[in-house]
Amino acid sequence: MGWSRPGVAGIRLETPRSRDRTERPVKDTGAAQDAGGGAARKPGTGAVPEPGTEARERAARRDRAVRAAVEQGLLGPDAAVAGLLDVTGIRESAAALRAAFGAVVAPGTPVLHAFAVKACPLVPVVRLLHTAGLGAEAASPGELALARAAGVPAARTVLDSPAKTPAELREALALGVAVNADGPQELHRLDALVRAAPTRSPLGLRVNPQIGAGTIGATSTATRTSKFGVALRDAGARAWVVEAYARRPWLTRLHTHTGSQGVPLPLLAQGVAEVYALAEEINAAVGRRQVDTIDIGGGLPVNLASEETAPTFAQYARLLAARVPGLFDGRYGLVTEFGRSLLARHGAVVARVEYTKTAGGRRIAVTHAGVQVAVRTVYAPGVWPLRIAAYDAGGRPKAGPEAVQDIAGPACFSGDLLAEGRALPRLEQGDYAVALDTGAYGFAHHYAYNSLLRPGIYGYAPDGYGGMAFATVRRAQTVAEVVADSGGAHATALTTLQAP
Numbered sequence: 001m002g003w004s005r006p007g008v009a010g011i012r013l014e015t016p017r018s019r020d021r022t023e024r025p026v027k028d029t030g031a032a033q034d035a036g037g038g039a040a041r042k043p044g045t046g047a048v049p050e051p052g053t054e055a056r057e058r059a060a061r062r063d064r065a066v067r068a069a070v071e072q073g074l075l076g077p078d079a080a081v082a083g084l085l086d087v088t089g090i091r092e093s094a095a096a097l098r099a100a101f102g103a104v105v106a107p108g109t110p111v112l113h114a115f116a117v118k119a120c121p122l123v124p125v126v127r128l129l130h131t132a133g134l135g136a137e138a139a140s141p142g143e144l145a146l147a148r149a150a151g152v153p154a155a156r157t158v159l160d161s162p163a164k165t166p167a168e169l170r171e172a173l174a175l176g177v178a179v180n181a182d183g184p185q186e187l188h189r190l191d192a193l194v195r196a197a198p199t200r201s202p203l204g205l206r207v208n209p210q211i212g213a214g215t216i217g218a219t220s221t222a223t224r225t226s227k228f229g230v231a232l233r234d235a236g237a238r239a240w241v242v243e244a245y246a247r248r249p250w251l252t253r254l255h256t257h258t259g260s261q262g263v264p265l266p267l268l269a270q271g272v273a274e275v276y277a278l279a280e281e282i283n284a285a286v287g288r289r290q291v292d293t294i295d296i297g298g299g300l301p302v303n304l305a306s307e308e309t310a311p312t313f314a315q316y317a318r319l320l321a322a323r324v325p326g327l328f329d330g331r332y333g334l335v336t337e338f339g340r341s342l343l344a345r346h347g348a349v350v351a352r353v354e355y356t357k358t359a360g361g362r363r364i365a366v367t368h369a370g371v372q373v374a375v376r377t378v379y380a381p382g383v384w385p386l387r388i389a390a391y392d393a394g395g396r397p398k399a400g401p402e403a404v405q406d407i408a409g410p411a412c413f414s415g416d417l418l419a420e421g422r423a424l425p426r427l428e429q430g431d432y433a434v435a436l437d438t439g440a441y442g443f444a445h446h447y448a449y450n451s452l453l454r455p456g457i458y459g460y461a462p463d464g465y466g467g468m469a470f471a472t473v474r475r476a477q478t479v480a481e482v483v484a485d486s487g488g489a490h491a492t493a494l495t496t497l498q499a500p
Contacts, residue, residue: 055307058089058345061468063397065460066350066434068468070395074458075432080352080368083443083457085473087128089346090439094132097338100313104321106330114158116298117143119339119440120347122457124473126150129342137298137337141168144177158295158335160206160255162227166193173199178335180204180255180295183230187244187251194250204253204295207232207241209274214301216262216383222271229256232278245282245290252290253335254279257297260340262383264301265311269323272296276324279332293333296320300341304385304437309345313338340440347439349373349455350391351418353431354410363405365427370409370416372452373443374435378409378416386418390425391432398425407433411450444474451486453477 065084069075075082097113105111114137115129121143126136127150135156136147147157154176159168162182166189172179173193179201181187190203206229213220221228232238245251258271272294279291303310321328328334351369358364376384388407390398403426409416418435427433435442446454456476463469487493 052308054092054309058086059307061086061088061460061462062348062434062436064462065468065470066348066391066432067395068460069350069458069470070393070432072470074456074470075350075352075395077352079456079476080354081373081455082350082476083373083438083455083473084348084350085125085439085457085459086346087459087461087471090125090128090343091132093342093346094129094134097313097336097342098133100317101334101336103314104317105328105334109328109330110293110333112156112158112333112335114156114335114337115342116337116339117146120343120444121146122444122473123149124459124471125343125444126152128459130156134342137339138177141171144168144172158337160337169193173197173201176200178202178204178253180206180253182206182228184240184244187248191248202253202293203251204255204293205230205241205244205251206255206257207275207278209233209256209258209271211258211267211270211274214259214261214263214267216259219261220259220263222256222258222267232274238278238281241278242282242285246286249290253293253295254282254291255295255297255335257337258299260299261301263299265316265319268299268316269319272320272327273324276327276332280326289331291332293335294327295335295337296327298336298338298341300338302340302344302437302440304387306387313341343440344437344442345439347437347442349435349438349443351409351433351435353427353429353433356427356429362421363403363426364408365405365431365433366408366410367418367433368410369418369433369435369455371411371413371449372409372447373455374409374418374438375445375447376441377418377435381417381420386438387436388419388422388424389434389436390427391434393428393430393432395432398427398431400425402426410452448482448485451482453479453482 101111112135114135116137117126118139123146126147130150130152136152137158137160138144138147139161144159158178159172160180164186170193181190208226208229208231209222210224210231210233211222213223230237230241254275256271256275258268275294279294282291283289300316349369351367353365353367355366371378374386377386392398402423404421404423406420407418409418443455443457454477457473459471459473460468
């Protein structure tokens with residue numbers, strides 16, 4: 001990752017201390033560690049941070065980054081919206097995940113934390129997490145290609161999806177990527193592929209324990225009628241699964257995923273307990289330890305109401321160890337597939353206020369961030385609320401009296417709002433509204449309504465001299481690229497068709 005952007009070398013917030021110094025590159029301190037790990041510690045201190053310290057430091061880094069981005073021209077009249085990613089925070093999340101499970105698994109237990117690429121499908125992000133000791137979980141050919149481009153080895157990659165084609169499966173088996181079949185028909189397809197060519201891919205089956213939903217139906221995947229996996233409580237399904245393993249010695253993994261945002265920890269733990277019990281049943285039935293690895297998915301929800309991280313990876317790992325102790329006694333390898341909980345906190349969408357107005361007595365700040373960067377929030381604001389922070393035209397946090405106002409986006413429909421009726425310091429033309437907790441399923445998932453441009457995305461980290469260094473993660477899209485993506489090269493294709 002080069003800590004610069006085209007045309008600007010050594011981007012950082014200037015301070016009296018840094019003006020006369022030669023800039024040095026930001027060092028990669030996220031080197032992989034053993035899966036067992038240890039307690040997460042603050043670099044250089046040897047002490048575990050006090051409660052609240054992480055949140056305060058993260059907010060302080062973000063404030064410095066917004067100001068630096070404005071001062072260095074990443075944001076301004078001609079760059080009215082951008083995504084910012086906190087590299088330090090991402091590394092800390094990866095370390096916290098590995099330490100949390102390292103504290104509960106038996107020594108020597110194989111553990112793969114496979115980042116769910118869908119949460120932030122950006123090659124530099126996947127690469128950063130790879131250097132921090134994580135693998136990758138892909139759910140499409142595109143995500144698999146992103147993981148490979150990021151340098152994630154096949155042996156640390158998992159392919160999940162309810163609709164894998166024969167070509168996708170052949171590629172995964174040829175590479176040695178782990179595959180979780182989603183149902184009987186896919187398992188039969190694997191039968192033929194495994195017979196046709198040997199593979200080193202670990203192979204498993206996804207099961208749905210059918211234990212119910214959390215508060216968000218769309219992100220609950222263990223419901224009675226979920227499209228994912230084999231529905232274990234359907235008539236005959238459990239016996240079919242046991243027999244499927246007995247007939248296939250190469251089937252060595254079990255996978256489940258109960259859901260994500262809105263799913264409480266006890267329900268997540270129940271899903272893991274169900275799949276562990278099934279693994280024990282299969283191994284007893286076949287008379288040997290055929291199932292040697294359990295993939296528990298991800299799903300840790302994110303607190304969207306404040307800066308504090310709750311629940312934590314450590315809390316979840318301790319709950320699992322208490323609820324399913326046999327999973328951690330060394331007999332089973334472990335795979336996790338966390339996404340949102342690793343990235344959400346560490347991303348922000350910064351949008352310039354283009355205009356302000358009033359309507360019906362309500363103040364409205366019209367910005368350049370809306371449905372194209374926060375589609376879930378715009379279409380389901382009650383389920384996916386965003387915290388909004390106000391910054392002045394120089395990129396400094398705004399203070400002063402609060403005013404109830406709407407934070408509106410640029411798209412041409414009334415519901416394009418990042419926040420409605422929100423009490424914030426009074427935003428003025430040229431100020432910035434910052435949507436927080438958008439590092440996962442946020443600005444990396446562009447929605448091309450109104451042919452709005454994809455924003456540039458930049459990672460940031462302290463430069464060692466009191467300032468901030470930036471790296472381009474994805475450059476901003478151009479109007480010419482929008483035309484090209486919209487069939488510009490085929491402008492006459494339809495007019496030249498002739499009726500017979």
